[in-house]
Amino acid sequence: MGSSCGRVCWKWGSRLRRLTGFSRLLSTAALTPQICVVGSGPAGFYTAQHLLKHHRLAQVDIYEKLPVPFGLVRFGVAPDHPEVKSYGAEDNRILGIPGENLSGVYSARAFVGWYNGLPENRDLKPDLSSETAVVMGQGNVALDVARVLLSPLDILKKTDITEGSLAAIACSKVKRVWLVGRRGPLQVAFTIKELREMINLPGTRPLLNPADFTGLGDVIKDVPRPRKRLTELMVKSALEKPGEKDASRWASATKEWGLKFRCSPLEVLPTADGKQARGIRMAVTRLEGSGESARAVPTGEVEELECGLILSSIGYRSLPLDSSIPFDPKLGIIPNSLGRVQGAPGLYCSGWVKRGPTGVIITTMNDSFDTAQSMLEDLQSGVLKLSNSKEGFKSVRSILHSRGVHPVTFSDWEKIDAAEVARGKLAGKPREKLVDPQEMLQLISH
Known part of the structure; x- marks a missing residue:
């Protein structure tokens, strides 16, 4: 020192x-x-x-x-958002439901780590063979995961997403992503910037149920401005006729994403052999209270969604x-x-x-x-x-x-940095991250 x-x-x-x-x-x-x-x-x-x-x-x-x-600046949420990264805790919260350990069920934290090159997640190999994916959670991380799953490859190729993840996503069969929340539109945790980017994502169309947003215009008159603007954007997208440009884009879209409210996970449904996820059973909820303090209470009804990929994005710890x-x-x-x-x-x-x-x-x-x-x-x-x-x-x-x-010194890190940037340049990317710590150590030992 x-x-x-x-x-x-x-x-x-x-x-x-x-x-x-x-x-x-x-x-x-x-x-x-x-x-x-x-x-x-x-x-x-x-x-x-x-x-x-x-x-x-x-x-x-x-x-x-x-x-x-x-x-998290290196291993954070989305490779196409280098200016904003959103997690820094060591572990993720679990759903705590039967079937959570089936193949096809992953934490959003591990999935994010996989496509961002976090060494501990480099061997995740998520199954992307299902047309429908479900993300449990309605925060920025959930939107980021959905956007990466649905983004055109031309967009992802220009980011620092890892080579292996890009190759896997190129072969992905996922065409539809549902973002599921226990509560309603007034309690979503994502921000307007991320929502607007998702609405405008090339090649995709939003699936917003008009019934979820009817009457919200009057309810949000007195809520804080950020929440009001966010809700207004959802209401507009769900209830108003899209402009000619959006209508044309959505009509030709091959992929889609949607928000599903007032649903709480009960069980991951297995395939016949009991090894793979084939869907998720959820309790339909109603809200008690209002605003941020509103609680989701089961109604006794259940709903099932068919999906082979389930990502839990309900927080970190x-x-x-x-x-x-x-x-x-x-x-x-x-x-x-x-x-x-x-x-x-x-x-x-x-x-x-x-x-x-x-x-x-x-x-x-x-x-x-x-x-x-x-x-x-x-x-x-x-x-x-x-x-x-x-x-x-x-x-x-x-x-x-x-x-x-x-110990690896800062000068050693600069060698790793230079190597990653050089590899990225060859591929037309900002960098190509090394994901194996042993490879990093071998590089600086020479």
């Missing part, structure tokens, strides 16, 4: 577990706070940025379990890092006060493990700045005792070497 003040140092160890935005303060001198950030996603980077900007002596090391940095660090398994967060880990002086958290799996990049940025500010205030007030000298990365490096772990 460099000794110059204010320098950010990058280290990655294959045996280090990652928890986005988890930080511990280490001190090497009375006036030199040395800070360890575990996780090289946006939460970690923004925390480091704020600390370095506002403390001229701070030294920061960022640790990552993979050989490559940037977390963080995992505990270590038994010595407090963790609330119900909320999936580290108990904290403005980023200060409860009962553990010197420990801080940021990102989704701090507040739960909500928000996008700008939310994470502001949240990370708040955590960094808490750290700076504790340094200023003397709550953090910098006189308790610790060796910082020198000590960590010794431990890693004793375990046979050779």
